Amino acid sequence: MEAFLVSTGIVALAEMGDKTQLLSLVLAARFRKPWPIVLGILVATLANHALAGAVGSWVQAQLGPQVLRWVLGLSFIAMAVWMLIPDKLDEDDQPSAASRLGVFGTTLVAFFLAEMGDKTQIATVALAAQYKAWAAVVAGTTLGMMIANAPVVWFGDRLVKKVPIRVVHLVSAAIFAVLGMVALMGWG
Incomplete structure (x- = not known):
């Protein structure tokens, strides 16, 4: 249960102002069909995170506990620093309104x-x-991703303007930093 709750909270916070949240906003503005957008986000996230989770499980199995502790600790601290860098949507990431995929x-x-x-x-x-x-x-x-992105699809611009993104990024960075220190100290 701890893994589920921590994963949900971390990703929900990390997604605020993230490139994929901006992509959700663009998709909602272009297509104005929230249900297929939310379903597409869910399926894409499940596929992507299932693969990422499998890589994490493989890494855990391949590394010894001491090496894994250092890799995880430094990775979480790097994530904390990365959280302080705002994302922007690249031109290449914007979907074409005339897509044949629907x-x-x-x-x-x-x-x-x-x-x-x-x-x-x-x-x-x-x-x-x-x-x-x-x-x-x-x-x-996946739940964290949906918590952060589904409301953007439905409420879009109004929601994004009311969320203090900088504060959310600082809180996320602090959580990642604490997780990194916990891993490095061997407490987790």
């Missing part, structure tokens, strides 16, 4: 690709390695 397909592909190498994907790898609970971590990170 709203669901466009969302699925765009979201899956945008999530590659993203903070939340890297966090999923680290969390799966730390907790040794692939299913709980993937379920938690």
Whole structure:
């Protein structure tokens, strides 16, 4: 349960102002069909985070406990620093309104690709390695992604303007830093 709850909270916070949250806003503005967009985000996230969780489980199995402790600790501290760098949506990440894939397909592909190498994907790898609970971590990170992105699809611009993104990033960075220190000290 701890792996699920920590994964949900970390990703929900880490997603605020993230590139994929901006992509959700763009998709909602372009297509104005929230259900296929939300479903596309869910399927893309499940696929992406299932793969990331599998990588985390593999890493955990390959490294000894001492090496893993240092890798995880330094990874979480690096994530804390990364949280302080605001994301922006690249021109290449914006979906084409004339896509042949439809709203669901466009969302699925765009979201899956945008999530590659993203903070939340890297966090999923680290969390799966730390907790040794692939299913709980993937379920938690997916729920966190949906908590952060689904409201953006429905409420869009109004919601994004009311959330103090800088404060959310600082809180996320602090949580990642604490997780990093806990891992380095061997408390977790």
